[in-house]
Amino acid sequence: MTAVDGTPAEIDPAAPPSGAGCLECDRAGGWWFHLRRCAACGHVGCCDSSPAQHATRHAREAGHPILTSYEPGEYWFYDDRTGTVGEGPDLAGPRHHPVEQTVPGPAERVPRDWTSQLH
Numbered sequence: 001m002t003a004v005d006g007t008p009a010e011i012d013p014a015a016p017p018s019g020a021g022c023l024e025c026d027r028a029g030g031w032w033f034h035l036r037r038c039a040a041c042g043h044v045g046c047c048d049s050s051p052a053q054h055a056t057r058h059a060r061e062a063g064h065p066i067l068t069s070y071e072p073g074e075y076w077f078y079d080d081r082t083g084t085v086g087e088g089p090d091l092a093g094p095r096h097h098p099v100e101q102t103v104p105g106p107a108e109r110v111p112r113d114w115t116s117q118l119h
Contacts, residue, residue, distance in 0.1 A: 008088075009079075010066045015042035016092045019071065020101060022046040024054045031109040033118055035097055039088060040064035040114075044097075049118045050104075053112055058082060071103070072096040 015038075022032045022045050032046030041064060047056030059065055065080045065089035068088060074096070074098045077088035097105075110118065 002077075008066065010064065011088060012041065013089045013090075013091050017042045018044045019043060020044075020097050021106060022050070022052070022054050025052060028052075028077065029109060031104055031106065031114070033104045033114075036067045037070040038062070038064045039066040039077060039091065042092070043088070044070055051119070053115050053119065066102050070096055072099050075116040078103070094102070 017037050018027055019026065019089055022030070022035060022036045023043060024030070025046055027034050030052055032050040032052075034047040034049065036047050037044050038055070038058055039064070043062070043064070045058050048056055053111070054065055058101050059067055061079045067080060068091065069076055076085050078085050102110070104114055
């Protein structure tokens, strides 16, 4: 289904991001490699290369299949149902995590052997 303005129903351009980092990793004291944002509700989660893979888990459990990058300089949308990447509408800001935030992050929680923990 598509909204009157042509935006897919799975995308809410007015939904702000849930924070600067992965919501679940922040709660648990974990870390992430890259961040993804739910285009439906703004939930920020860690990418599939991260140890916990919270963004895709949220997409599937919440029924919110469209994710977008939450990294500076990346402007793409991903449909978890089809595996396709494409463009999408402007979303409520901020468009990415703070540029001073480390990748992986947050710096104080990233283990020395972080590369061996990526998926």
